[in-house]
Amino acid sequence: xxxxxxxxxxxxxxxxxxxxxxxxxxxxxxxxxxxxxxxxxxxxxxxxxxxxxxxxxxxxxxxxxxxxxxxxxxxxxxxxxxxxxxxxxxxxxxxxxxxxxxxxxxxxxxxxxxxxxxxxxxxxxxxxxxxxxxxxxxxxxxxxxxxxxxxxxxxxxxxxxxxxxxxxxxxxxxxxxxxxxxxxxxxxxxxxxxxxxxxxxxxxxxxxxxxxxxxxxxxxxxxxxxxxxxxxxxxxxxxxxxxxxxxxxxxxxxxxxxxxxxxxxxxxxxxxxxxxxxxxxxxxxxxxxxxxxxxxxxxxxxxxxxxxxxxxxxxxxxxxxxxxxxxxxxxxxxxxxxx
Numbered sequence: 137x138x139x140x141x142x143x144x145x146x147x148x149x150x151x152x153x154x155x156x157x158x159x160x161x162x163x164x165x166x167x168x169x170x171x172x173x174x175x176x177x178x179x180x181x182x183x184x185x186x187x188x189x190x191x192x193x194x195x196x197x198x199x200x201x202x203x204x205x206x207x208x209x210x211x212x213x214x215x216x217x218x219x220x221x222x223x224x225x226x227x228x229x230x231x232x233x234x235x236x237x238x239x240x241x242x243x244x245x246x247x248x249x250x251x252x253x254x255x256x257x258x259x260x261x262x263x264x265x266x267x268x269x270x271x272x273x274x275x276x277x278x279x280x281x282x283x284x285x286x287x288x289x290x291x292x293x294x295x296x297x298x299x300x301x302x303x304x305x306x307x308x309x310x311x312x313x314x315x316x317x318x319x320x321x322x323x324x325x326x327x328x329x330x331x332x333x334x335x336x337x338x339x340x341x342x343x344x345x346x347x348x349x350x351x352x353x354x355x356x357x358x359x360x361x362x363x364x365x366x367x368x369x370x371x372x373x374x375x376x377x378x379x380x381x382x383x384x385x386x387x388x389x390x391x392x393x394x395x396x397x398x399x400x401x402x403x404x405x406x407x408x409x410x411x412x413x414x415x416x417x418x419x420x421x422x423x424x425x426x427x428x429x430x431x432x433x434x435x436x437x438x439x440x441x442x443x444x445x446x447x448x449x450x451x452x453x454x455x456x457x458x459x460x461x462x463x464x465x466x467x468x469x470x471x472x473x474x475x
Contacts, residue, residue, distance in 0.1 A: 179307070182307045183307050186277060186306050189275070190263050193264075197407075255413065255414060257412055258284055258411040258413070259278075259409075260308075260410070261276065262274050262275070262276060262406055263275050263277045265403075271317070272314055272315040272348060272403075273310055273311055274298075276409065278307070278308060279303050284308050284411050285303055286302065288300045289412045289414065290410070290411055291410050295385065296384050296401060297313065297406060297409060298312040298313050298403070299320070300411065314350060314352055314403075316346055316348050319344070319345050320378060321342075321374040322341075322343070322371055322397075323340070323341060323369070323371070323380075324367050324369055324387060325339050325368040325369075325370065326339075327364065327367050327368060340363070341372060342356050344397055350399075351388065351398055351399070352396065352399070353395075353396055353397075354387070354394070354396065354397060363395050367386065369397050370383055377414070378414060382412075
């Protein structure tokens with residue numbers, strides 16, 4: 137009797153644990169199969185909570201600004217002098233940039249170069265951040281209502297931060313460059329401190345992958361190139377998803393015969409960002425019956441007139457060959473002549 141009670145007690149104690157394990161397995165499988173539903177639900181909750189997040193963040197941000205102003209009040213004079221010197225240098229570079237821009241425009245006109253597509257930027261504000269084991273994102277207060285779409289690049293005043301991952305009606309989620317799910321094509325430009333032999337190899341194409349650390353890794357497309365610390369990393373624009381030339385960071389060694397990217401932008405301190413719309417409108421196809429010359433804007437040539445051919449006629453009957461006539465005698469009588 138005692139043994140039976142112990143067996144029943146043991147089975148009753150293990151039954152809830154089995155049910156919990158089964159429910160956990162079902163939830164994991166459901167989350168893997170229906171990840172899109174969870175993303176949409178998260179997006180709707182974020183849209184609903186956006187006004188609350190903005191109101192809660194306002195006093196915190198004001199307190200942070202007040203603390204920062206108190207800590208920097210003693211260095212305002214030195215910063216003012218440095219800013220004046222930097223402003224003078226920037227004015228000089230601005231004049232040089234204006235001259236070079238005009239020169240490049242004239243060269244493009246002479247060469248009939250195809251102009252680069254224009255970028256449309258949407259200014260947004262960071263209203264939240266999320267850091268989980270396999271996802272590092274931030275929340276912006278701009279969504280599809282502001283023409284923000286998934287895949288667009290997000291930058292601040294220093295450089296690129298990430299790409300739009302989810303876009304709701306009023307908010308959007310940004311997947312950071314440091315996230316393990318982030319992979320973008322980049323171009324490594326040689327730094328000016330290298331020798332002429334190093335500059336001769338030109339720009340290097342690579343793939344930058346995040347691994348949830350502060351510095352993404354570089355996966356080289358070609359193993360025959362050599363990198364140097366301090367090389368500049370920018371977006372390559374391969375695939376047409378991101379605009380080329382966005383500043384990202386500089387190359388640094390990782391200590392294991394590899395290379396990483398020290399990012400210029402700091403997502404933890406970014407407040408105001410821009411979402412770049414680089415989507416190109418599809419070119420309308422010409423009608424099927426339209427000639428190639430007419431599709432290119434040229435007047436089609438008139439077709440040559442068809443050759444003139446005579447109507448087929450029945451063959452003419454062959455005339456009978458006349459019989460030979462006997463020759464008249466040379467000497468004729470007078471009566472025949474008179475006749």
